[in-house]
């Protein structure tokens with residue numbers, strides 16, 4: 015029903031992509047999203063050694079024959095030195111798409127394209143979408159301020175970012191940030207997007223392997239229960255509001271140094287929160303769309319629900335013009 019340039023390029027049924035998520039996007043979730051007709055994207059940062067990544071990719075392939083992708087986060091502080099190796103593994107294993115983010119993918123465009131892999135670049139500024147198009151990227155994702163992960167530093171929301179990006183480039187644009195149901199999905203298509211990238215909604219699914227306490231926290235939270243942190247480091251992330259994230263913001267507002275912040279924001283600290291399910295112990299990434307999520311569903315229920323709801327809304331909207 016919702017065939018777009020993105021479904022055509024990626025060879026998928028529905029233009030619904032689960033963006034790569036650190037701590038979250040492992041084989042079971044990725045395979046479930048692809049199997050339900052969307053596209054799941056593995057987070058390479060969770061499998062930084064190439065043989066571990068190969069193992070995880072093969073785990074996805076054992077659960078689905080449908081296309082899936084690999085996220086390569088190029089943000090300098092996070093960037094592992096072996097991205098080229100990880101991309102080679104993706105090419106060798108027949109991964110359909112690579113989703114880059116964090117900075118320009120220029121260094122890797124040739125390798126990815128020569129390997130026959132589609133390149134999706136996720137960015138938070140329209141000018142970065144234009145650069146991506148110039149570099150030969152196939153599809154660009156533009157995220158808005160409400161998103162989980164890294165929101166735009168200039169606080170522009172999805173409803174503004176998407177049409178600006180659509181007007182600025184000729185390649186397909188996917189909308190990221192704030193989409194969790196058929197209403198958001200159809201709104202994104204109405205803004206000119208060729209599909210959506212969702213993260214937070216897929217965290218609260220049965221197939222997602224994160225701790226049940228994290229899923230429970232997400233389903234109970236309100237739209238006001240997130241906060242952007244690390245703006246002062248120009249590495250902003252939207253996370254669940256808890257004592258720790260509020261303390262980080264308070265310290266940033268007082269002009270604290272990176273050295274003082276580091277003990278609060280290390281990967282180990284976050285890992286321990288994700289693993290133990292003690293959601294007050296670490297920074298738990300999620301978007302404002304938590305305000306629309308009240309139930310842990312299966313991935314298929316989420317995707318079929320979105321497509322079905324969007325179709326009904328569309329039919330209803332048509333009656334308004336008669």
Ligand SMILES: Cc1cc2nc3c(=O)[nH]c(=O)nc-3n(C[C@H](O)[C@H](O)[C@H](O)COP(=O)(O)O)c2cc1C
Nearest residue numbers: 033035036115161162163191192212213214299301
């Ligand atoms: C916990 C979490 C971790 C994320 N990690 C990454 C990442 O490693 N690389 C990346 O490109 N995007 C990452 N993202 C962003 C998502 O891929 C996606 O763009 C975003 O979640 C969309 O916004 P939404 O959460 O409002 O749906 C992350 C998001 C979340 C919630």
